[in-house]
Amino acid sequence: MLSDETVAVIGAGNIGRALIGGMISSELIDAEHVIATRRTASALDEMAEEFPGLRTTTDNVAAVQDASLILLTIKPQSRAEVITNIRDHVGRDVLVISVLAGITTERLQLGFGQDQPVIRAMPNTPALVDAGATALSAGTYATDEHLENAQSIFEAVGDAVVVPEEHMDAVTGLSGSGPAYVYMFIEALTDAGVKQGMSRTDASKLAAQTVYGAAKLAIDTGKHPAILRDEVTTPGGTAIAAVSSLEEHGLRTMLINAVGTATQRSEALNEE
Numbered sequence: 684m685l686s687d688e689t690v691a692v693i694g695a696g697n698i699g700r701a702l703i704g705g706m707i708s709s710e711l712i713d714a715e716h717v718i719a720t721r722r723t724a725s726a727l728d729e730m731a732e733e734f735p736g737l738r739t740t741t742d743n744v745a746a747v748q749d750a751s752l753i754l755l756t757i758k759p760q761s762r763a764e765v766i767t768n769i770r771d772h773v774g775r776d777v778l779v780i781s782v783l784a785g786i787t788t789e790r791l792q793l794g795f796g797q798d799q800p801v802i803r804a805m806p807n808t809p810a811l812v813d814a815g816a817t818a819l820s821a822g823t824y825a826t827d828e829h830l831e832n833a834q835s836i837f838e839a840v841g842d843a844v845v846v847p848e849e850h851m852d853a854v855t856g857l858s859g860s861g862p863a864y865v866y867m868f869i870e871a872l873t874d875a876g877v878k879q880g881m882s883r884t885d886a887s888k889l890a891a892q893t894v895y896g897a898a899k900l901a902i903d904t905g906k907h908p909a910i911l912r913d914e915v916t917t918p919g920g921t922a923i924a925a926v927s928s929l930e931e932h933g934l935r936t937m938l939i940n941a942v943g944t945a946t947q948r949s950e951a952l953n954e955e
């Protein structure tokens with residue numbers, strides 16, 4: 684689908700590298716048509732070795748001059764410096780896809796020039812193992828074809844949905860930041876096993892696999908989580924005793940508030 688494109692990945696760190704790997708391994712694009720940048724030349728050399736044919740450079744301007752599609756995967760803090768540096772070298776018809784947390788399509792359009800086609804994407808780190816969850820929103824000048832191309836890139840590393848942009852800060856709080864909450868859950872579950880006398884190795888393996896398996900069951904069956912939970916809770920049994928304890932301590936409220944706080948932080952990033 685991207686066979687006619689030349690893609691520049693500006694800031695090929697965790698997310699950028701995952702997207703490069705996904706695009707190449709799913710044969711969305713040949714490695715020769717991708718150019719990756721970051722400031723550390725040795726890290727770029729390693730990437731070029733990992734993906735034979737991939738072009739790399741520490742020069743963002745050189746990278747975008749050739750590109751018909753730009754993936755902006757730098758940190759939000761580097762945004763102003765990088766955009767100022769490249770904007771005059773980006774063609775008006777070039778699609779810019781940004782994964783920068785909190786940065787609106789309006790902000791991106793202002794940065795690149797009012798009529799630039801831009802798409803805001805919010806992936807998450809499971810994209811590193813092709814199990815990412817990404818939400819996408821198109822800017823004013825992005826076409827349906829642009830959106831399809833963007834979706835195909837993120838579907839190469841997991842699942843991708845298009846959402847109204849007003850929901851993007853909530854997405855950042857939910858799935859963008861969500862892996863952090865799940866890791867805390869796995870860690871706590873592991874500690875719980877250790878407290879009951881299990882070895883940390885056994886407890887950690889069972890905790891992670893339980894989270895993975897429960898998520899897979901929810902996705903594969905499409906069943907409501909409450910129904911799946913009911914299937915685990917035997918009357919008078921162990922699971923319902925634990926569920927009652929979690930309810931007593933406000934697990935749901937805690938998560939709802941945590942996502943709310945992350946959403947507010949994402950909103951604030953656009954103003955910085």
Ligand SMILES: NC(=O)c1ccc[n+]([C@@H]2O[C@H](COP(=O)([O-])OP(=O)(O)OC[C@H]3O[C@@H](n4cnc5c(N)ncnc54)[C@H](OP(=O)(O)O)[C@@H]3O)[C@@H](O)[C@H]2O)c1
Pocket residue numbers: 693694695696697698699720721722723724726743756757758759761765782783784805806807808859860
């Ligand atoms: N991590 C997440 O969970 C997650 C989830 C959703 C969205 N995001 C978004 O994804 C973006 C990247 O996150 P990440 O976790 O992939 O961060 P990362 O691993 O730190 O990647 C950012 C990369 O940008 C490079 N860089 C910094 N300044 C640069 C410059 N002037 N020119 C070219 N490259 C430059 C850095 O490499 P050098 O130091 O070698 O230059 C680094 O490899 C962020 O905007 C974040 O909001 C992240």
